[in-house]
Amino acid sequence: MPGTSPPARRRRRAEPIDKHVAKNGTVTYRFQVDIGTKPDGTRNRQQSTYRTLAEARREYRRITTEVARGTYAALTEITVEEACDQWLADRRRIRRNSLERCRQDLKPVRRRLGNKKLAQLTKKDGDALVEWMLSEGRRSPRQPRPDSMASQVAALIALHPDGISTAELTAQFGRKVHHSLASLVQAGRVSRPRRAVYVLTPPPVTAAAPGGVKPVTVRSTLSTFAMMVQSYVDQGVLPRNVIALVDRPADVITDHDEDETNAKSWTMSEVEAFRAAIAGERLAACWLMSCYGMRRSEVLGARWRRLDGTALRVRRGRVVIGTETEENLPKSRRSRRDLPPPPDLAAALRALKTRQKAECLARGESWSDDRLIAVHEDGSPVRPEWYSGEFQRIRARAGLRRIPLKGLRNTSVSLMLASAIPVHIVAAWHGHDPAMSLSIYSDAHPADLQAAGAALFGADGERRARQVGKL
Structure with a gap:
């Protein structure tokens, strides 16, 4: 019609990205892209959603470019x-x-x-x-599966109100029973009134909900x-x-924590008290190896054939994996090391070897230096969880502060550094990087802090203090 202009043509979007506003006001940006064909020959369209327009544009260009090149990998559909x-x-x-x-x-x-x-x-x-x-x-640890070994062990213990020995439980369930016993004790379902004897603990009136x-x-x-x-x-x-x-949650610090120190090791007097407490223990040599900073896996994986007159060769480790233990290579390449045992450790190892040979002879077995050092009287290997639990029992009898078993390793590092032993030697002894000795394993005790403060200004500080006192 004369005098009228043609309708304006709608401009085509360069990038088909749609803005979507949810009911709660959240804004997102969506687009669909053909990424190929389905098995039935129809188009395979993929929809993608992003929080910002810039992110949606960037991903749209990346996806379309990769589709054109034939290098695009579709979003996974797995759960x-x-x-x-x-x-x-x-x-x-x-x-x-x-x-x-x-x-x-x-x-x-x-x-x-x-x-x-x-x-x-x-x-x-x-x-x-x-x-x-x-x-x-x-x-809730108080409600294991009815068919689990822990439930079966608890049921057998319940049949013996006066207690049942570890030997009887081992005869019934094998050496794996120690893992179940440890979990039952931790859950409070079983108690240990005396050494190697277990009884069932009466359940509480109301079971607490899982926290x-x-x-x-x-x-x-x-x-x-x-x-x-x-x-x-x-x-x-x-x-x-x-x-x-996702933000990682921080540890909650209570008023009680403000009065506590962050100590992760013992002082010299505390570790000496522990050494005195293990003097009569059958595995005193193993506890001494822990006191000298060896890892639990290294102590439990040590064999007699790797001990000679000059060094204890650390080559293997035994670790717990679920309900099993596995012997494998040390934690790292630095962990492979030869440690010359100090006199007290060497003497304890000789005594333990003599005792184990006698026990082996009493069982009618032939001796072999390929045997593990850390074994029970019946020759069965010491399980890692038993070793950690026994450490806590000895510590409690000695009246010492509670620290984890690995705290003995921290103690060894801290005391060596406090004795002015060079950090590279401390690290070589313990089988890790020197930076680990300083950042993770070392611990400053009150006596160390007191000595540091007193040494800061030395005699000059004492002279100034006397002058201030005269004013």
Whole structure:
């Protein structure tokens, strides 16, 4: 029609990104991209959602470019449970105990988020996981599965009101019973009224509901969870690692904690009191090896053939993996070392070897230097959890401050450094990096701090103090 202008043509968007506003006001940006064809010949369209327009544009350009090149990997459709299984199965270059630790870390993730699609994970899911673990993430240790060994052991103990010995339990269930006994004692279902005898503890009137776990447990789970998610990001089947954005919970400091020190080791007088307490113990040599800073795995993996007149060769270690123990290579290359045993340790090792030979002869067995040093009287290997538990029992009888077994290793490092032994020698003795000696294992005691303060200005400080006193 004359005098009228043609309708304006609608401009085509350069990038088909749509803005979406949710009911709660949250703004996101979406786009769809053809990433190929399905098995039935139809188009395979993938929808992606991002928090910002800039992020959506960046990912749209990346995806379309990779699709054009034929290098694009579509977003994974597996669940978190399946992702955990696949990631654990692909970790072939780590030690079994490290793999078991990763498996334990991911258990809360499986329980809380296992059925969720991995590609649909959000930071909100990670935050909810943290809150759940801190408030109710602990399974009640008082309610094991009825078919578990712990339940069977508790049922047998219940049939003996006056107590049942460890030997009887071992005859019934084998050496694995020690792991179940340790968990039952920790849960308060079984008590140990006297040495090697167990009785059932009456259940409380009202069972407490499962509570939360400690922040350090949550941090460990988040670290492993983030590692798992990051592996899929690196493969190109996830756009980003949302779990890495989750804040790690800090330890809660109470008024009681403000009056406590952060000590992780003993003083010289305390370790000497412990050495006196183990003088009559059958495994005194093993406890001395721990006092001299050897790892628990190294003590329990030591064999007589690796001990000669000049050195104890650290070559293997025994670690706990679930309900089993495994002997493998030391923790690191630095851990392979030859330690000349001090006189007291050398004497204790000779006495233990003589005693074990006599025990072996009494059982009618032939002696071999390939035997482990840390064994029970019946020749069975000492389990790691028993060794840690026995340390706490000896410590309690001696009236000493509670520290974990690895605190003996911290004590050894701290006392060597306080004795002005060069840090590289301290590190070589303990089988780790010198930086580890200073940053992780060393501990400053009150006496060390007092000596440091007194030595700061030396005699000049004392002279000034006397002059101030005269004013």
